[in-house]
Amino acid sequence: MKSKRIISNPISKANEVRSQYNYEISAKVNLFQIIDNMNIRYRECFLGDKIMGACKAEGLHRLIAVDPNIEYNGRKRFTIAHELGHLIMHQGRHSCTDDMMNELKTSNMIETEANDFASELLLPHRALQEYLKIEDVSSKLVEKVSKQYETSLSAAAVALIKNCIDEVAIYYHDGERLEWKIRSKELKLTLEDCITCSDITRKSMQDGQATGEVDAEKWFKVNDEDMTCVEDTMYFTHLKKFMTIIRIER
Ligand SMILES: [Zn+2]
Missing domain, CATH: 3.30.450 (Beta-Lactamase)
Structure with a gap:
């Protein structure tokens, strides 16, 4: 079941992650290094119709899964960062479509938080x-x-x-x-x-x-x-x- 709690400031959470891994504001983040250090498993597999990214947290086990057909690296990086945002801020399970990951198309608060987190992690304001x-x-x-x-x-x-x-x-x-x-x-x-x-x-x-x-x-x-x-x-x-x-x- 999806968590409905809204507990985070996504901008400061993203900057906490950036500083935890010593990224200067001009630096591009290495997402695989971050998720590996956080003991989050990563998998690329078909997730269902229109689902581009998903994540789940069960006890100490955390997983990010991404559709293998995402063609562009920038899009794949945004998807991983978005799912990381869910794991850090919302826990539970999440399955996300392209529209959910477009801040101009979603009005869902949980998705907006994950998008704000991803944007700030990748592109610090x-x-x-x-x-x-x-x-x-x-x-x-x-x-x-x-x-x-x-x-x-x-x-x-x-x-x-x-x-x-x-x-x-x-x-x-x-x-x-x-x-x-x-x-x-x-x-x-x-x-x-x-x-x-x-x-x-x-x-x-x-x-x-x-x-x-x-x-x-x-x-x-x-x-x-x-x-x-x-x-x-x-x-x-x-x-x-x-x-x-x-x-x-x-
Ligand atoms: Zn999402």
Whole structure:
């Protein structure tokens, strides 16, 4: 039975683990070293329809299991970190789907805590704030951070925007249908739900990435001529998906 207790501050729990294993804020964590040191067994096996990761704690025996078909290393690392979060904060048994591990799609408190733990363990907010002191959120920065910390581009983008103090939004979409969107705290504009590709979006399909000024009405429900709207879109050919970063400059 799943534990319903909510007892933890996931951010401080993740940082406790980082400091327990002497990781500087700029360091990428070695998850296998951590779970091995915690005497947690690890297995890759089919877990059931749509289940990407699972864990259980029975007395001293703790196990993390991950779907062997997870293609991308960044995604696998997030799954392991998410399950580790459950074991540290929630005990019991947990089986988690992709949607549960997407903080923009789940409203379940236990899953949100495990996601916050995983994000902080992999991408400590103090490190991201250092990057953001000198650089804007851009496709270049998202790629740099995901490479440095070995995470997915999506995880890096979401973590950056949550720490950003500028007006920025990110849309993840297929050119027609929105999969998820997020905005920085500073951005007060209402984000569009319908995707209409700009010339920049279309250009990214040829070159993999494109940047340029766009009409704000493409991405927001506004009509404000005092602002400049800069689009920076990455196109992932293998997924046929776009990640569009919109920065407002006033
Ligand atoms: Zn979970």
